[in-house]
Amino acid sequence: MAQEMTTAARRQLAQTGETTRPAAIYRPDIDIFETADHVVLVADMPGVAPQDVDVTLERRVLTIRGRVPEESHEGYRKVYAEYGQGDFERSFTLSEEIDREHIEATHKNGVLTLKMPKAETAKTHKIGVKAA
Numbered sequence: 001m002a003q004e005m006t007t008a009a010r011r012q013l014a015q016t017g018e019t020t021r022p023a024a025i026y027r028p029d030i031d032i033f034e035t036a037d038h039v040v041l042v043a044d045m046p047g048v049a050p051q052d053v054d055v056t057l058e059r060r061v062l063t064i065r066g067r068v069p070e071e072s073h074e075g076y077r078k079v080y081a082e083y084g085q086g087d088f089e090r091s092f093t094l095s096e097e098i099d100r101e102h103i104e105a106t107h108k109n110g111v112l113t114l115k116m117p118k119a120e121t122a123k124t125h126k127i128g129v130k131a132a
Contacts, residue, residue: 024086028066028112036124039098041114045088050107055114057100063091064112097121 033040045053048066056063066088094100097118104115 023068023070024084025089026084026086027090028064028088030090037118039116039118041092041116043088043090043112043114044110045112046110048088048107048110048112053105053107053112055105055112057094057103060094060096061091062094062103062114063089064114065089066112 028043028045030044031042033042043064043066045066047068049069052067052069054063054065054067056065068085068087071085094116099117099119102117106113106115
């Protein structure tokens with residue numbers, strides 16, 4: 001039964017508060033990568049334009065929102081639909097290891113990328129060993 005559930009249904013979030021649009025809110029698929037100096041978060045938000053992306057950081061909570069414009073198909077009658085129209089939202093709690101002042105966000109082709117530098121205290125430091 002669980003295998004039959006559509007991807008859109010699995011990604012849909014429960015409405016927990018008031019909304020100004022009668023649309024679903026979906027959890028965007030996220031990949032997180034790490035380098036020695038950065039944590040990189042990549043969010044898939046198809047249909048979201050760069051000007052419709054909102055990234056906020058309040059205290060330690062990073063929230064990503066993407067608004068998809070409403071689409072109507074004039075002159076057509078809907079017979080069947082699997083694509084659910086709605087907005088995207090996802091939140092993360094950042095550790096103290098992230099330098100919050102230097103987070104960079106870019107958006108291209110419906111994909112949001114956040115490059116979050118690690119704080120100096122979180123970076124690995126090599127300690128040289130001297131012969132005694």
